[in-house]
Amino acid sequence: MMGCEHIRNLQAIADCEVVAYADPHDSSRVNAAKLLPNASAFEDYEQMLAAEKLDVVVIATPNHTHRNVLEDVLLSGVHVLVEKPLCISTQECREIIALEKETRTPNRVVWVGLEYRYMAPTARIIDECSNGSAGSIKMISIREHRFPFLKKVGDWNRFSKNTGGTLVEKCCHFFDVMILLANSKPVTVFASGGQDVNHLNESYEGSIPDILDNAYVIVEFANGIRGALDLSMFAEGSLNEQEICVVGDEAKIEALITESKIRIGKRNLGASGVVEISVRHDEGVVPGFHAGASYVEHQAMQKAIRQNLPTGVSLEHALMSVAVGQAAHLSIAERRRVDLSEVL
Ligand SMILES: NC(=O)c1ccc[n+]([C@@H]2O[C@H](COP(=O)([O-])OP(=O)(O)OC[C@H]3O[C@@H](n4cnc5c(N)ncnc54)[C@H](O)[C@@H]3O)[C@@H](O)[C@H]2O)c1
Structure with missing residues (x-):
């Protein structure tokens, strides 16, 4: 659900292209393909990270997977938006905060989807x-x-x-x-x-x-x-x-x-x-499932990346x-x- 919601919002953002998606579930990939007929599809996000030259990864997987997926995405060095909740416990959140500090680069934006x-x-x-x-x-x-x-x-x-x-x-x-x-x-x-x-x-x-x-x-x-x-x-x-x-x-x-x-x-x-x-x-804000909030979130994140601003939701x-x-x-x-x- 939220993966497709992000895709639709990103498609409405100027100067932004969704080039690839990864999901192990067949019908979820079919749903994404309907929105993104020309993007590359992967069953495994690690293969996507290895094969594609990406600027930003949006993580919209189930909550209990956020910690491990985030670990791999943070290590890959790209900008990242992870859906809420950051993780399912404060312990996991703290592990991710420590990893983000270790792998931090001056311009990387890490944003949590509390839109x-x-x-x-x-x-x-x-x-x-x-x-x-x-x-x-x-x-x-x-x-x-x-x-x-x-x-x-x-x-x-x-x-x-x-x-x-x-x-x-x-x-x-x-x-x-x-x-x-x-x-x-x-x-x-x-x-x-x-x-x-x-x-x-x-x-x-x-x-x-x-x-x-x-x-x-x-x-x-x-x-x-x-x-x-x-x-x-x-x-x-x-x-x-x-x-x-x-x-x-x-x-x-x-x-x-x-x-x-x-x-x-x-x-x-x-x-x-x-x-x-x-x-x-x-005018122009895409309402989506959350009264325009996801679109505004993506616009703000794009601005933070392009203008080297701090993340909006740390x-x-x-x-x-x-x-x-x-x-x-x-x-x-x-x-x-x-x-x-x-x-x-
Ligand atoms: N911000 C919001 O308002 C909002 C609203 C709904 C959901 N969410 C969050 O979005 C996330 C996804 O929720 P949803 O409602 O879209 O669930 P969903 O079940 O509709 O979709 C989750 C997708 O993740 C896929 N997936 C599972 N493991 C994966 C992996 N390792 N790599 C790639 N894909 C994987 C599943 O196959 C499925 O297609 C959750 O964290 C949820 O809390 C946020």
């Missing part, structure tokens, strides 16, 4: 908060109410050992956004969650999926800000798939992602003073988003508050 931060309403609320529109921020809540996980090739996403668990796999996006909004380090996590509705009647070689499908996660930040994630994956009846709400000592700001708008309400003006603003990407950023998710799973399993230092 939700580039959705237009999300980018706008991040800007508003950093410009002080809410005053001194005290509370950040992010709600994702959506449909269950889709089917994947080989059903890899049915088990936490492959995904890292829902709060890593899916919610790393939201912890990334929460950390940007708080502009501070997360320090403690307390969570409650479970698998109460989805996938309970499925069985894969006798094993029932262990996908957590709802949770509340409370995150405390070093600067005193409190964050909360409200996740439901059996909430198809939602107008907005994601809603972000920030409350500061001067104002409340909301981002309604599907409706593509933000609301700003100053305390001194009350409910009648709430301003609603429609927020859209510029390995360290991605590590923190995985750490909060991992801490939340630990908190649920042990029914206690978890210090981030326990997983870092």
Whole structure:
């Protein structure tokens, strides 16, 4: 899914050509070939790295494969965009961070695909908060109410050992956004969650999926800000798939992602003073599956490569988003508050 999504977005980026792809699964290569009839196809990405002269590799393989694929791609020296989550555990993320340092070259860009931060309403609320529109921020809540996980090739996403668990796999996006909004380090996590509705009647070689499908996660930040994630994956009846709400000592700001708008309400003006603003990407942005965010991500990465700019989403950023998710799973399993230092 995400491989083809990247191909379609890259095809829309000026001065960019997708010249090769690798996937061991026949029907995935057939899907890629429909988009890229003239590109070289490989079953094995190592053969592709050896045979092709590439500038950039995009890794959109299952989460549990990221660590090993990344290792080979980093050693090959090309620029790389790896899909989120960086890896399925903080341990693996740290191994990749160490390898990136060892193999670093001055101009190489290593970028993690945490593109939700580039959705237009999300980018706008991040800007508003950093410009002080809410005053001194005290509370950040992010709600994702959506449909269950889709089917994947080989059903890899049915088990936490492959995904890292829902709060890593899916919610790393939201912890990334929460950390940007708080502009501070997360320090403690307390969570409650479970698998109460989805996938309970499925069985894969006798094993029932262990996908957590709802949770509340409370995150405390070093600067005193409190964050909360409200996740439901059996909430198809939602107008907005994601809603972000920030409350500061001067104002409340909301981002309604599907409706593509933000609301700003100053305390001194009350409910009648709430301003609603429609927020859209510029003309020409390809909407794709993520409201234009993947296209914006690729444009920004191309600019970073060409102009020798730092990466937009670093390995360290991605590590923190995985750490909060991992801490939340630990908190649920042990029914206690978890210090981030326990997983870092
Ligand atoms: N950024 C986002 O919003 C977003 C959305 C969906 C998925 N993702 C991420 O994208 C990645 C892929 O997810 P998907 O939904 O496309 O899954 P998918 O199952 O649709 O596709 C994964 C593909 O990887 C292939 N693959 C497995 N091992 C490989 C290897 N060693 N070399 C080359 N190809 C290999 C599989 O055969 C399959 O075709 C995951 O990390 C997932 O978390 C990100």
